[in-house]
Amino acid sequence: MYLRYTTVRKNGKVHKYWRLVRSVRLGRKVRQQTVAQLGELDAEGRVSARELAKSFAGVDRQRRLFEEDAVAAPAHVDVGNLRLDRNRRFGDVWVAWKVWQALGLDEWLAERMPRGREDVPWDVMAAVLVIARFCAPSSELQIAEDWYRRTALDDLLGLPEEKVNDDRLYRALDRLLPYKDELEQHLCGRLGTLFKLDYDLLLYDVTSTYFEGQANSNELAARGYSRDHRPDCKQVCIGLVVTREGYPLGYEIFPGNKHDSSTVREIVQRMEKRYGSAGRIWVMDRGMVSDANLSWLQVRKSRYIVGTPKCQLKRFDPQLLSGKWSQVREGLDVQLVAAESGLETFILCRSLDRVSKERAMRERFEARMEKGLSRIQAACEKRCYQVGVIERRIGRLLAKNSRATGLYEIKVTTGENGQAQLAWSKKSDHAEVLRRREGCYVLRSNVNEWSAEELWRAYIQLTEAEAAFRIQKDDLRLRPVWHQKTERVQAHILVCFLAYVLRKTLEGWSKRAGLGSSVPTLLEEFARIDSTDVTVPTTDGRTLKIRCVVRPDQAQSILLDRLGLELPHRLRPFRGIGQM
Secondary structure, three states: OEEEEEEEEEOOEEEEEEEEEEEEEEOOEEEEEEEEEEEOOOOOOOOOHHHHHHHHHOOOOOOOOEEOOOOOOOOOEOHHHOEEEEEEEOHHHHHHHHHHHHOOHHHHHHHHOOOOOOOOOHHHHHHHHHHHHHHOOOOHHHHHHHHHHHEOHHHHHOOOHHHOOHHHHHHHHHHHHHHHHHHHHHHHHHHHHHHOOOOOEEEEEEEEEEEOOOOOOOOOOEOOOOOOOOOOOOEEEEEEEEOOOOOEEEEEEEEOOOOHHHHHHHHHHHHHHHHOOOOOEEEEOHHHOOHHHHHHHHHOOOEEEEEOOHHHHHHHHHHHHHOOOEEEEOOEEEEEEEOOOOOOEEEEEEEHHHHHHHHHHHHHHHHHHHHHHHHHHHHHHHOOOOHHHHHHHHHHHHHHOHHHHHHEEEEEEEOOOOOEEEEEEEOHHHHHHHHHHOOEEEEEEOOOOOOHHHHHHHHHOHHHHHHHHHHHHHHOOOOOEOOOOHHHHHHHHHHHHHHHHHHHHHHHHHHHOOOOOOHHHHHHHHOOOEEEEEEEEEOOOOEEEEEEEOOOOHHHHHHHHHHOOOOOOEEOOOOOHHHO
């Protein structure tokens, strides 16, 4: 990595904005990828790194792991036999452990999972599961046989690698699951304290994750609408509630064939019972909307901002044609339409970006339809086809181009000689209606004191829930699920949820330090910081072993400094749990 800067002239002053970049090879080309934005790198206006770390992580609870002041004793070194042993990944797992401590999960789990006669405490095994999912998502078997021994977690946790096996990790899943609800409440309070969160706006969305295997032992596994495009596999549905900043508040697991709208009542009741209902505004996508749900929310006086199905646009054709639009931002216009009941407000939104996208899609489908119809018509003129054959061909064409089906009037008749004849024409009036509706969508809300811009911005925050699902599925490997039993599947999802909390916490910490939000890039850079044993033979026959942390390079030092972290110089090999 190396430093680059951009010069900006503003109000007669010259500002240099620095960033960390690295070279990444993409095929035959080498591109510069930004690791972190560092700002002006001046003292003025910067948050003190050490104060930030202190307020974020609190007191260091490292079990006297680090040795900073070693007693110097003279010794004659056999330089020819000096060597390095036991090279381990240190930086990424150390940062993950710092975040784990910042959330108070080490102390919280230790209190609720008291140490008994087991050889390894269950709270320590839970930390191994979540940190592994956060740093390098893989199976329990992979953690036990390969990943753990390559990291310095044994020094951080005091857990020898021979004590980590897949059976113990599986049992840790079973032990952790009963604390799901309490964990969510603890993390809600801790994240609210660290980042001063407001829980007035709650974003709710549903996704699914599929199984590899039959999942016959899982009562929740069923086939349903698959967001992963795997209708051949059984799945479960996951409903996630996050704040407007994307910090997770809680989740629930539903059967794989449960419709999104049927989960609303259960999730709202559970969350409001747990955290209270005062001041809550629920934001949900159009898949959650049904007349029954909206009536239920209105009766219980719950406030909401929801999307509506595309078919609702036809109710607002007069407003789309001659309504008064106001610009929220460049490329987006909105207008408010009061409902007849006076209890709700409809927000018509028109996006120029969506106009061009939807128009291009419609024109593509139109071109396919017209090309296909012309081919079928030409075929009817050349050969004698039965009406049923032509109707089936038209049906397949319509199925492939569903967005343009209403634009054409198609008639298949029988000619004098018994052959099928095709006649079609384009409905110009319907095409005009579709063009008018392009790029438009409708929101509805019973929050009447907010402006159109505030309502729209609140609804757009749903992208945070979508991003949470994307991160958990792709980066944290929530999918596919290889576990078969119901409890193990639930525990797997809980570990992924906790790993996502760690990721959002580090992202928030990074933003507060002025480093942006590229958590995977930060972890990749920190993972290059290793710990190693320096084996020093002496001339008098003794052998000294010094466990050290490799010094970070300049770019890594900048990242650590902005986060307020200081790497230890030397490590004291910990007397492992199995040796106590």
